[in-house]
Amino acid sequence: MTNPLLSVRDLKVSFPSETGTVDAVRGISFDLKAGRTLGIVGESGSGKSVTSLAIMGLLDENVRISGSITFDGQELLGKSDKQLSAIRGNGLAMIFQDPLSSLTPVFSIGDQLIEALTVHRKLSKRAAWARAVELLETVGLPNPERRMKSFPHEFSGGMRQRVVIAIAMANKPKLIIADEPTTALDVTIQAQILDLIAKAQSETGAAVIMITHDMGVVAKTADDVLVMYAGKAVEKAPVHELFHRTRMPYSIGLLGAIPRVDKAEKQPLVPVKGNPPLLINLPDACPFASRCPIAIDACHAREPDLVDVGNEKMGEHHAACIRSHEITDGGLIDGRRVFPLPDVAERALAGVPREDRPVTLEVRNMTKTFPLMKGAFLKRKLGEVHAIRGISFDIREGETMAIVGESGCGKTTTLLQIMDLVEQVDGDILIGGTSVADVRGGHAERTLRRDIQIVFQDPMGALDPRMTVADIIAEPLRAIGTKKAESETRVDELMDLVGLDPSHSNRFPSAFSGGQRQRIGIARALATNPKVVVLDEPVSALDVSIQAGVINLLDELKAKLGLSYLFVAHDLSVVRHIADRVAVMYLGAFVEQGSVDEIFEDPQHPYTQALLSAIPIPDPDIERTRERIVLTGDLASATDHIGGCSFASRCQLFKVLPPEDQARCLGEVPPLTGPENHRNACHFR
Amino acid sequence: MPRNSIQPAVGPETTAIRLPRKRMSKWELYSRRFRRNRPAVAGLVIFAVLVLFAVVAPLLARYDHIELDFLNLGEPPSGEHWLGTTSAGNDTFAQVAIGLQRSLMIAVAVSVGTTVISAVVGTAAAYFSGMFERLTLLLIHFLMVVPTFLLLAMFSNDSGGDWRTISLIMILIGWFFPARVIWTMALSLREREYVHAARYMGVPGMKIVLRHMLPNIGSLLVINFTLGVVAAVMIETGLSFLGFGVKIPDVSLGSLIGSGANTITSAPWLFYFPAAALTLLTVSMALVADGLRDAFDPTSAAGGRA
Numbered sequence: 003m004t005n006p007l008l009s010v011r012d013l014k015v016s017f018p019s020e021t022g023t024v025d026a027v028r029g030i031s032f033d034l035k036a037g038r039t040l041g042i043v044g045e046s047g048s049g050k051s052v053t054s055l056a057i058m059g060l061l062d063e064n065v066r067i068s069g070s071i072t073f074d075g076q077e078l079l080g081k082s083d084k085q086l087s088a089i090r091g092n093g094l095a096m097i098f099q100d101p102l103s104s105l106t107p108v109f110s111i112g113d114q115l116i117e118a119l120t121v122h123r124k125l126s127k128r129a130a131w132a133r134a135v136e137l138l139e140t141v142g143l144p145n146p147e148r149r150m151k152s153f154p155h156e157f158s159g160g161m162r163q164r165v166v167i168a169i170a171m172a173n174k175p176k177l178i179i180a181d182e183p184t185t186a187l188d189v190t191i192q193a194q195i196l197d198l199i200a201k202a203q204s205e206t207g208a209a210v211i212m213i214t215h216d217m218g219v220v221a222k223t224a225d226d227v228l229v230m231y232a233g234k235a236v237e238k239a240p241v242h243e244l245f246h247r248t249r250m251p252y253s254i255g256l257l258g259a260i261p262r263v264d265k266a267e268k269q270p271l272v273p274v275k276g277n278p279p280l281l282i283n284l285p286d287a288c289p290f291a292s293r294c295p296i297a298i299d300a301c302h303a304r305e306p307d308l309v310d311v312g313n314e315k316m317g318e319h320h321a322a323c324i325r326s327h328e329i330t331d332g333g334l335i336d337g338r339r340v341f342p343l344p345d346v347a348e349r350a351l352a353g354v355p356r357e358d359r360p361v362t363l364e365v366r367n368m369t370k371t372f373p374l375m376k377g378a379f380l381k382r383k384l385g386e387v388h389a390i391r392g393i394s395f396d397i398r399e400g401e402t403m404a405i406v407g408e409s410g411c412g413k414t415t416t417l418l419q420i421m422d423l424v425e426q427v428d429g430d431i432l433i434g435g436t437s438v439a440d441v442r443g444g445h446a447e448r449t450l451r452r453d454i455q456i457v458f459q460d461p462m463g464a465l466d467p468r469m470t471v472a473d474i475i476a477e478p479l480r481a482i483g484t485k486k487a488e489s490e491t492r493v494d495e496l497m498d499l500v501g502l503d504p505s506h507s508n509r510f511p512s513a514f515s516g517g518q519r520q521r522i523g524i525a526r527a528l529a530t531n532p533k534v535v536v537l538d539e540p541v542s543a544l545d546v547s548i549q550a551g552v553i554n555l556l557d558e559l560k561a562k563l564g565l566s567y568l569f570v571a572h573d574l575s576v577v578r579h580i581a582d583r584v585a586v587m588y589l590g591a592f593v594e595q596g597s598v599d600e601i602f603e604d605p606q607h608p609y610t611q612a613l614l615s616a617i618p619i620p621d622p623d624i625e626r627t628r629e630r631i632v633l634t635g636d637l638a639s640a641t642d643h644i645g646g647c648s649f650a651s652r653c654q655l656f657k658v659l660p661p662e663d664q665a666r667c668l669g670e671v672p673p674l675t676g677p678e679n680h681r682n683a684c685h686f687r
Numbered sequence: 688m689p690r691n692s693i694q695p696a697v698g699p700e701t702t703a704i705r706l707p708r709k710r711m712s713k714w715e716l717y718s719r720r721f722r723r724n725r726p727a728v729a730g731l732v733i734f735a736v737l738v739l740f741a742v743v744a745p746l747l748a749r750y751d752h753i754e755l756d757f758l759n760l761g762e763p764p765s766g767e768h769w770l771g772t773t774s775a776g777n778d779t780f781a782q783v784a785i786g787l788q789r790s791l792m793i794a795v796a797v798s799v800g801t802t803v804i805s806a807v808v809g810t811a812a813a814y815f816s817g818m819f820e821r822l823t824l825l826l827i828h829f830l831m832v833v834p835t836f837l838l839l840a841m842f843s844n845d846s847g848g849d850w851r852t853i854s855l856i857m858i859l860i861g862w863f864f865p866a867r868v869i870w871t872m873a874l875s876l877r878e879r880e881y882v883h884a885a886r887y888m889g890v891p892g893m894k895i896v897l898r899h900m901l902p903n904i905g906s907l908l909v910i911n912f913t914l915g916v917v918a919a920v921m922i923e924t925g926l927s928f929l930g931f932g933v934k935i936p937d938v939s940l941g942s943l944i945g946s947g948a949n950t951i952t953s954a955p956w957l958f959y960f961p962a963a964a965l966t967l968l969t970v971s972m973a974l975v976a977d978g979l980r981d982a983f984d985p986t987s988a989a990g991g992r993a
Contacts, residue, residue, distance in 0.1 A: 421887050448889035456887050464880040468902040478888040526884070 005075075006033035007209050008057070008177055013069035015052050015061065022282040026052040028233040029069070031308075036176065039203065039210040041224030041241070043217065043256070045545040047278055049233040050213045054179045057211075058096055059086040074176060092122040095170035095208075097199070099182040101162035105154040111138075111165050112150030118172040137168040140205070141198055159409075160191035164198065171202045178202065179211045184219065188408040188572060190633045193616040196223060197632065215546065217260055218618025221245060221625040229253045232289035233281055235308055239319040241622045247331050249311050249321040251294050254333040254340050259550035261579035263602065263617050264624065271579065272341040273551030277515045288323070296340055300324055344554060359398040360435075362533045362566040363420070363454070367392045367429030370415055370590075389415045391590045392429070397534065397583075400560060402567040404577040404598070406613070407587035413570045416587075417538055420568070421456055423447065434533050448482055455527035459539035461519035465511040471497075471522055472507035478529045496525040500555060517548035521555065528559070537569045541576060553580055574617050578602050583679075586610045589648040596680035606680070606687040608655040647672050647685070655686065720982040727978020733971035737964070741791055744784035752781035753936045761954055771956040773946075779960055782938050787964050789939040793854050793923050798915035800858035801865060806908055808862070809869030810900040813877050815892060824870070827863040835860035839922075840931040848934030853926070857919060865911050872907060876900050906983030913976035917969045924965060940965045 015027040027049040034040050042050045055061050057071055059078060071078040074093060078086065090096075098104040106114060115134040119125055125133070131150070138146035141164040154162055163183065170178055180199060184192035196219065203210050212223050220227055220241065227244045229237040229252065237250040248254045255274035276293040288294070291301040301324065311326050312319030325335070333340050370390040373383050390412045397403045405413050420431055423438040431438045434453045441447050455478065458464035465474055472493050479489040494504035500521040511519055520540060527535050540556070541549040557580060559565060571577050577584060578598060585595040586609065594607040605611045612631045619625045633652050646668040650656050656667055663686065672683045721727055750756060750768070755776035764771045770779035812823040839856050846852035876882060877900070885895045901908075920940070926932035927941025928948075935942070940961050947958030 444889075444891070451887065451889040456884065458880040458884060460880055464884055466881040466885075466899050466903070468905070469898075477885060477890065481885075481889045481891075523884075526888075530888075 007036045007074060008034040009072040011070040013056060015056050016066045018064060025281045026233055030235050032228055034209045036209050037207055038225045039212055039223055041212045041220040041227045042230060043214060043220055044230035045278060048230040050230055051181055054181050054213055058090060058094060091118060092173045093176050095175035095178050097166055097170050097180040097183045100186055101159050101166055104166050105162055107154055110151050110153055115169055118169045122173050137172060141168045159187055163195050167198055167202055171206060174206045175208050177209045181213045189616040190612060193632055217257060217620035221620050221622040222618045232279055236322045243319050245622050248333055249326040249329050250323045251296055251340050252290050255547055258341050259547045260620050261575040263575040263578050264619055270344045270554050271550035273554060274547035296325060296335055356398055361396050361398050362434055364396040364432040366394050368419055368426055370419055388590050393592050395585060397566045397568060399566055400564045402569055402581045403583045404569040404571060404581035405585050405587055406571060406574055406577050411587045412590040413587055417536055417570055452482060452530040453533045455532040456536040457523050457527045457540045460543050461516050461523060464523050465519055467511055470508050470510060474522060475526045475529055482530060496528060500525045516544050517552055520552050534566045537567055539571055542573060592674060594682040600680040606682040607684045608653050609649050646670055717982045721978050724978040724981055726974045730971040730974025733967055737968055741784060741788040748781040750778035750781050752785040764956055770960050773957060779957060782943055783960050783964055786938045786940045786943045786961060789850055789933060790920055790923060793850055794916045794919040796854045797857045797919035798912050801861040801915055802908055802912045804862040805866035805869055806901055809866040810873040810896050812870050813873035814896050814900060827867050830863045843926060844931050848932060850933055857922060872904050873900055876903055910976050910980050913972050917972045920969055
């Protein structure tokens with residue numbers, strides 16, 4: 003047995019705050035050997051990032067840390083900042099979540115790489131330059147020589163993350179800490195970056211700590227998994243053990259709450275009720291007990307220790323639950339599920355075929371171009387950005403239409419065109435049969451806006467922090483001139499409908515958690531009884547356990563009220579769960595459109611295939627054995643004039659076509675063809 | 688509309704059980720952070736005492752501020768005249784009290800006026816954008832190059848030193864600097880999702896400005912107001928000192944200091960008492976503004992102390 007590279011013992015971190023001392027990490031212990039990957043999962047606020055910052059020694063001075071962190075035989079706690087600087091970036095390297103802010107905008111990529119190289123060892127300028135170019139080549143940047151002189155803003159998010167990884171690799175570190183390295187990136191780029199981290203690991207032989215909230219990423223990358231809750235490890239096991247023989251109710255809940263892109267049947271997701279506790283003056287009880295469906299009195303008596311529940315065959319498995327020995331494989335207790343499945347609401351419109359339902363929103367040939375201007379005083383037009391190039395779709399009553407695609411493909415612009423009621427040059431937008439071109443004057447606009455409402459992505463930003471919840475929900479009612487007494491009863495009704503207690507209506511949004519705030523946003527959108535609700539990434543800012551509850555709520559509301567949703571998301575698993583019809587968007591145009599099962603079961607367009615294969619599946623056995631199409635490169639610029647298929651530059655099919663077919667791809671724009679419930683825009687599919 | 692709960696309520700009930708602590712309201716938090724700042728509390732106390740003095744002292748004074756006591760000309764402080772008299776026989780105690788009252792009235796009126804105008808113009812320009820924004824900014828930038836102090840001096844001299852005219856002119860020349868600052872602040876608010884949400888609900892533009900944008904820069908406005916009081920007192924004092932401000936028989940701190948400065952060697956009490964009142968007023972307001980800024984600012988270096 004070799005000695006562990008990193009050994010953390012009983013690490014505790016606490017911050018002072020206005021309301022008392024926050025115990026962010028409350029005693030964590032783990033070992034990590036060279037070449038292994040430890041996945042740390044948990045929801046926001048569970049202490050994952052604080053743990054990694056404590057290892058790096060990057061916490062503020064007023065933070066109290068106790069315990070022991072031994073790295074490569076040296077105790078890190080108690081070292082001065084100067085002593086730690088010799089280790090950071092040299093033995094220890096970190097990859098941060100946001101590639102936008104982890105590179106200095108005023109220095110070129112080359113300067114930053116060379117700085118990372120020369121700060122720890124003496125290197126001649128020429129040698130450092132050569133090594134930097136070599137590193138950029140390793141992380142797969144095209145034209146590394148030329149790229150050395152580029153500045154961070156000239157790179158896309160994925161490219162920047164590659165540079166960050168190159169800097170992390172610069173001194174052949176023994177430990178790389180990756181803190182949510184792919185959360186800010188699109189799925190196709192995420193797949194590239196995860197592969198790259200694996201490559202960096204195999205080249206340097208480093209150990210990796212992969213901090214993430216995405217169970218799919220864990221299933222793909224980790225050897226061992228540590229599940230954190232309320233500042234403590236609640237389960238620790240090798241990856242297969244954790245996914246297949248889960249023993250702690252919280253981990254079972256996390257796994258059950260994730261929508262699966264590879265599962266067709268629509269059973270409701272299992273949300274974990276409640277919210278994580280605030281980490282101030284926690285009582286000596288299981289912190290999960292108040293959310294746990296199988297909690298018994300003994301759970302409130304004292305906090306359970308992390309004990310070994312493994313057997314000889316499968317190796318170590320630790321769980322912190324006093325009932326873990328009663329839980330059997332598949333998340334069952336006494337033969338029943340730990341988290342019982344919620345009931346499915348009966349769809350009022352289930353029996354009515356699609357053709358017989360009224361159309362609630364129709365978009366015909368929508369286009370949007372932004373002019374590119376140059377010059378401060380006399381602006382002249384340089385060219386155009388084609389944000390949307392002629393898309394058409396319709397949504398019928400009780401139906402969910404999802405638009406998916408990577409960032410920059412024009413999803414949000416589409417929504418804004420609809421919400422701003424923009425008159426189309428050579429097309430039309432019809433809401434409940436009324437064309438936006440016929441809307442003249444404030445009154446007509448307000449009447450039309452009753453039928454279409456929006457729920458935003460960020461539950462914090464979409465609610466005015468200085469208004470009470472009652473005022474927020476009543477605002478659309480006041481806008482259409484509803485009487486005060488009437489709107490008050492309506493507010494109570496709506497809060498009840500979305501699962502909030504109406505007696506809390508006089509509170510401010512800051513008193514609610516993220517999931518509850520999103521419910522407030524949904525209640526507000528439903529206030530005027532709209533026909534169509536536009537959902538702009540409604541769950542992407544929420545933790546998985548909370549996300550499941552909101553998705554179930556949306557499902558139920560649709561079934562009960564016969565709503566139509568226009569759903570925009572980049573998370574295909576969520577789309578598969580909630581949508582009836584899907585359109586895949588690439589550079590402002592639909593490349594594939596049809597019913598959800600058709601598209602997920604039998605993707606035809608090469609882009610859809612790549613997108614689907616890039617999503618990590620939260621099951622290590624499936625995830626590590628399946629074939630993957632990894633796209634090269636980034637989304638092309640929408641300013642370029644594209645004569646043929648816009649996807650040809652990244653297309654995996656294009657590469658294997660004979661030259662005469664390739665010429666057709668480049669010279670002829672492929673139209674959207676095929677039957678009504680599955681159309682695609684590829685010449686050869 | 689069905690009234691049954693479609694999902695077991697998440698949160699509030701369990702929250703109450705899990706977190707037996709009371710949740711701090713926003714104002715509780717602000718006042719707690721303000722109270723922790725000792726100089727700010729001292730500033731508030733001094734300010735309160737000054738206001739009390741300005742209101743109550745004229746009632747207690749033995750002499751009116753216009754009344755002339757020919758038996759005591761240019762006397763130092765005594766039992767008869769607590770802060771002495773001027774060479775004309777005016778009671779300095781009464782003059783300081785009335786002068787402080789006048790200065791405060793001007794300062795508060797000007798500060799309220801500039802804050803309201805600048806807030807509405809700044810946020811409206813940011814929200815409505817386009818032509819309205821460009822024209823407003825053009826006006827503001829034009830006004831910025833006008834020599835305003837000169838204009839102020841001319842107008843106030845013309846009006847014969849009426850404090851209401853002085854206040855009005857001071858509002859007219861004082862609103863555009865804060866308006867430009869508020870415009871930049873409101874630019875980021877304009878992009879907030881709750882502003883978009885309100886627009887998509889069909890809420891009229893001016894209502895969005897008043898209901899969503901103004902309250903969210905409230906803390907900035909409060910601080911602007913307190914600093915505005917300081918600035919107004921200073922400008923008024925400067926004017927009066929130069930002889931363009933409030934005219935005799937009406938007095939302000941500035942005019943008192945101005946006339947007192949001439950006799951600083953022979954009758955120093957005529958200068959020091961109004962000067963002390965002015966110093967206390969501006970320092971206390973500055974301390975209060977500083978404390979408010981720290982209390983409202985979530986990122987301030989409070990060091991996390993509770």
